[in-house]
Amino acid sequence: MRRKSYELVYSPVYDLSDCTDILAAGKYRMLYDELKHERWHWHEPQPVAEDVLHLVHSRSYLRDFLAAKVTPRTERAEIPLSARLVQAVRTATQGTILAAELALRHGVASNLSGGFHHAFADHAEGFCFLNDIVVAIRYLRQNRPGLKVAVIDLDVHQGNGTAHLLRGDDNAYTFSMHEKDNYPPKEKGDQDVDLPSFIGDKEYLRILDENLEILKKRFFPDLIFYVAGVDVYRDDMLGNLGLSFEGIAERDRRIRDFLPEVPMVVLPAGGYARNMRETAQLHAQTIRILHGRID
Numbered sequence: 001m002r003r004k005s006y007e008l009v010y011s012p013v014y015d016l017s018d019c020t021d022i023l024a025a026g027k028y029r030m031l032y033d034e035l036k037h038e039r040w041h042w043h044e045p046q047p048v049a050e051d052v053l054h055l056v057h058s059r060s061y062l063r064d065f066l067a068a069k070v071t072p073r074t075e076r077a078e079i080p081l082s083a084r085l086v087q088a089v090r091t092a093t094q095g096t097i098l099a100a101e102l103a104l105r106h107g108v109a110s111n112l113s114g115g116f117h118h119a120f121a122d123h124a125e126g127f128c129f130l131n132d133i134v135v136a137i138r139y140l141r142q143n144r145p146g147l148k149v150a151v152i153d154l155d156v157h158q159g160n161g162t163a164h165l166l167r168g169d170d171n172a173y174t175f176s177m178h179e180k181d182n183y184p185p186k187e188k189g190d191q192d193v194d195l196p197s198f199i200g201d202k203e204y205l206r207i208l209d210e211n212l213e214i215l216k217k218r219f220f221p222d223l224i225f226y227v228a229g230v231d232v233y234r235d236d237m238l239g240n241l242g243l244s245f246e247g248i249a250e251r252d253r254r255i256r257d258f259l260p261e262v263p264m265v266v267l268p269a270g271g272y273a274r275n276m277r278e279t280a281q282l283h284a285q286t287i288r289i290l291h292g293r294i295d
């Protein structure tokens with residue numbers, strides 16, 4: 001059985017095209033534009049409630065972040081914080097919760113933003129303010145105690161915030177495959193693969209296959225979060241891997257076919273190609289493949 005569904009989550013609030021000091025801020029809207037003429041079921045999230053954020057983030061950090069205050073805790077995101085950005089990030093975080101609920105009902109669902117895997121409990125980091133992945137996991141567990149969750153993170157950067165937040169959680173498993181000589185300083189997850197720079201499709205896919213086999217033997221989840229960063233693309237400005245469009249499609253097919261009976265949430269995470277349209281096309285390709293809309 002293969003996952004197949006039409007469930008996508010997007011809000012016009014995700015669109016930060018006019019925030020030109022944020023790298024690739026326009027990609028969420030461009031991704032929506034790629035998909036909007038196709039047949040999908042669209043779901044629009046509201047901003048996440050503050051008490052839900054307390055499941056993960058510290059009160060002192062949330063005081064700074066929600067008021068869009070520039071402090072040592074928020075400025076590590078390295079992008080200018082504004083009320084508008086707070087609204088976008090809160091809405092995207094609720095979007096990930098909504099996508100997770102839809103995935104549990106329909107088999108697969110994608111949020112068109114999210115995958116903020118560098119955010120920690122008490123500080124922002126690497127463009128990420130709220131760890132929407134761990135917020136969604138803790139939120140779901142309120143009604144599903146002991147829900148077993150695997151995070152498959154194939155963004156070119158390690159999911160350091162996610163690994164840190166889920167460490168010691170026996171019902172969570174983090175698998176991250178990322179470029180070794182790149183941001184961030186690595187945190188220990190359950191299964192980490194440091195990739196050499198400049199590797200191409202063939203070598204990447206071979207390592208991925210090996211590691212999916214290992215994951216399969218170690219952990220059987222009730223739900224998978226796929227952090228599907230496309231900054232592994234060879235023309236990305238923040239990554240130095242050599243994957244092509246077709247290589248990334250093949251990567252996504254491997255994930256599509258991995259434990260196909262387990263529900264999956266798909267999140268875009270990073271993607272900073274020199275040509276932003278290519279980033280949007282790559283994210284759209286991931287969604288079409290993971291939803292079984294193209295082969």
Ligand SMILES: [Zn+2]
Nearest residue numbers: 155157231270
């Ligand atoms: Zn990244």
